[in-house]
């Protein structure tokens with residue numbers, strides 16, 4: 001039995017929902033961890049998943065969820081509670097003797113990373129590794145296409161990113177999920193850190209792919225507008241620092257700004273491109 005969190009699929013990329021489907025398609029038994037027993041939970045049952053309703057921040061809830069489980073995919077959205085949820089999951093996974101937990105993190109997670117939430121992700125990685133050793137695998141992903149689609153849907157890519165030649169490391173949430181499912185099932189054991197980037201593009205190229213103009217917006221104005229769009233202080237704080245980081249790097253070199261082999265290696269295909277994503281049904 002494989003436990004997948006975030007299985008209902010939220011606004012940020014629905015990686016848990018996609019991983020659930022990939023694992024079911026591969027003939028695995030999946031327990032889908034959801035927060036509410038709503039229509040999405042009902043769809044998961046119809047697909048063949050066993051649904052577990054609980055709160056990832058509550059240790060007693062997670063302890064129940066891991067019973068009889070051997071491997072897990074852990075994702076938690078960019079919002080408050082990441083460290084509570086990670087600590088609860090790591091502790092429960094250790095107690096239950098899970099043989100692998102693949103947890104979603106961010107490309108440049110580290111103690112001095114450029115956004116508070118990336119630093120939280122690094123702490124979460126440490127907690128998982130201390131609890132599970134090399135049975136914990138950290139999936140560090142670049143910016144999801146879906147993240148920029150939220151901006152493009154407003155009719156203009158109005159973001160505080162400097163000139164149109166500023167680089168952004170990108171990946172489709174679908175490819176993150178493919179790598180996640182591949183890492184869950186991988187044999188032999190994967191390396192403890194897996195970087196996942198599918199495409200490097202400048203913000204000018206990204207705007208062109210979405211068919212909208214790019215405007216270099218004042219950071220304060222972006223933050224004001226973002227509060228209305230995201231309605232989540234942690235998400236706004238993270239993104240405003242992330243855009244400042246990209247603006248600072250601009251068209252310069254960064255060692256993490258490369259397309260990674262992990263999508264082919266664990267996802268079994270070449271990365272989805274932004275053009276392919278935009279032209280797919282529901283891509284925008």
Ligand SMILES: NC(=O)c1ccc[n+]([C@@H]2O[C@H](COP(=O)([O-])OP(=O)(O)OC[C@H]3O[C@@H](n4cnc5c(N)ncnc54)[C@H](OP(=O)(O)O)[C@@H]3O)[C@@H](O)[C@H]2O)c1
Nearest residue numbers: 006009010011012013014015035055056075077143144147
């Ligand atoms: N977006 C990006 O550009 C980007 C880039 C790199 C890395 N990442 C990483 O990707 C991860 C998020 O991606 P995702 O696609 O999995 O997010 P998502 O689509 O927003 O899904 C999150 C899921 O978690 C569930 N959830 C939230 N709080 C919960 C709780 N307390 N207990 C149980 N379930 C809970 C949500 O349920 P409800 O829908 O019912 O609330 C939702 O189904 C984060 O770790 C983020 O840092 C994102």
